[in-house]
Amino acid sequence: MNGPSSKETGELYDLTIIGGGPAGMYAAFYAGMRDMKVKLIEGKDELGGFLHHYAEKTIWDVGGIPPLRCDQLIRHLAEQARTFDPTIVFGQRVDGLELLPGGAYRLRTDSGKTHDTKTILVAVGRGITEMTKLDIRGADRYELTNLHYTVQNPEAFRDKRVLISGGGNSAVDWANELVDVAKQVIVAHRREEFGAMERSVSRMLEKADVRTPYELQELHGEGEAIGAVSIRHGESGDMELIEVDAVVVSHGYSRSYGDLLHWGLDIGKHGIHVSDQTVTNLPGIFAAGDCASYSNKVKLIAGAFTDAVLAVNSAMSYIDAEAPDMAYVSSHNEKFREMNKQLHHGSKAVETQ
Template sequence: MTDQLELFDVTIIGGGPAGMYTAFYSGMRDLKTKVLEYNESLGGKILLYPEKIIWDVGGLPPTRGEQLIQQLETQAKTFEPEIALNQKITSFERDEHNHIILTAENGDRHLTKTLILAMGHGIPVQRKLEIEDADRYEVTNLYYTVQELKTFAGKRVVISGGGDSAVDWANALAPIAESVTVVHRRDMFGGHEKNVANMKATCKRILTPHELTELHGQGDKIAAVTIQNIETGEKERIETDAVIVNHGMKGDLSVLSEWGLKQGEWGLIEVNEKMETNLPGVYAVGDLCTHKSKVRLIAGTFVDGVNALNSAKLYIEPEAEKVAYVSSHNERFKEKNKELQTAGAR
């Protein structure tokens, strides 16, 4: 029975940048909106690097990840969408009206006319260091994310990994740590070329192609690590005060194939220029989707969200305008503008 469930125009699965901006734009289009998020808070992948400086969002000066989340969340709540946290969606079905019923692992059910998937790479699972008993050091000086830079001030830091987050962390820590050594299995690093060049110029050592093979404890902390050259087998012991591991995330997207969604390489959802999937009324945005003009930047996810939402609006109301009016002409902003002007005059 779905009669007791509240019906929404748009439901967005995922509360990262793509999902939050899509919720805001849904409000601009006067649609009843719900956001479902797996985690205990909004933010998506940015939650993993709250102190990372983000440069490539249009109109924003260099902004810390934590601050960007706060600003996106404030914007997302402009038109008061319903937000449900701790929602691991496991079931997708349709009722007799062709509305979509979503069921979460905890039993919560959600009813919607359209669905926008903004799940990134799926439910995120951190790739852990595959060394015996490594987990015992997670409460002391083995880290899988950098929450506060000051934690590493004056310390000898070893970073294992070569993705964009590893490069960003190395650049952020180099000025405050005693030393930063980066260990990576490949010669090529992720991230923008300028960031990689800066890392190579400022970090004490960049060791490739190497991998971290042993942790040497002293009490409850790591005192040294052993690294090994993958090609020659040669080993080296390095004294350290902190080890940061960035071996990437693995995401679980298996549930999407069970729903009948067409997936391409890496399990990403294939969409057209309107962000439409192969299922009617279902759209995909952000890191989750792939299309010919895909731009894998935060700014690109905003465009995905706008296109998906406009498609959802026309699916619900075929005679509606194809796009929303700009904010300076949008009726929904008139009262909010007055409030801001009044507050500014005080």
């Protein structure tokens, strides 16, 4: 865990990034390639953003990287983000925006600190998120025992009978994570169709006990733990009692952009409206990652990286209209010459041991 940077906050930065998820971290790295003076402000005490909700999941779809756990990807991205020594501030949530004479911005945070910057990249991901709780009376009493809203450690479900309620990506992914660990995995979804990747759904249908269209109706407790659940068929209304050792609820989440809503940004149902170059309706402010909405949006981590590059390049053009359109690729970029030498010497040393 890293504390706030010791660098002064009164300086004027070229780019201030709000949010330390994949888009924010990659933007910090790429802006360093462009010799920009960069600050990243993260409301929590660590980088990673919403990815921490799925730390135990395996990520397959980042180009050129073999399958790895989400927490490992976070570590790699955080290390990369620090390549060019940006200022990183933790534990501050941005809640105010002020336009300064000359066109720069002043950001205010809930800690009372101010941060001055020429441009702003909003990379707040899904915003302030809250998991949708199970709407059954008395459900909260089981949250400390065997009612779960996330799967942090699959081993905790070993040899157990697990019911998963939900039909989105998370529910399907968790089912696939647990089928090789748990004694039994039952998935109850209120619709026939699942809102997840086709390949993941196919694997789940092969291995898990899938019940559709069923909805979780009642929890039956044994002391402080759930011992059985009742699920209700959406068409016939028939009820079925199932003995369980654990229940996982994946009913989505609510999100809010908090004080960003008062900045004057054009925000719609799916996020902040931006151009195909990630430009918002406010001059010098850009958006990237899950919070950015545009017609050809790619909703993958790889898409967040692309958003970040576009946003940094747009910010650079905003500051200096004569600047090159993009940074030189790393294989030909002089900024990496000394780093490459160190990597080469390090690998040689390992080979000779």
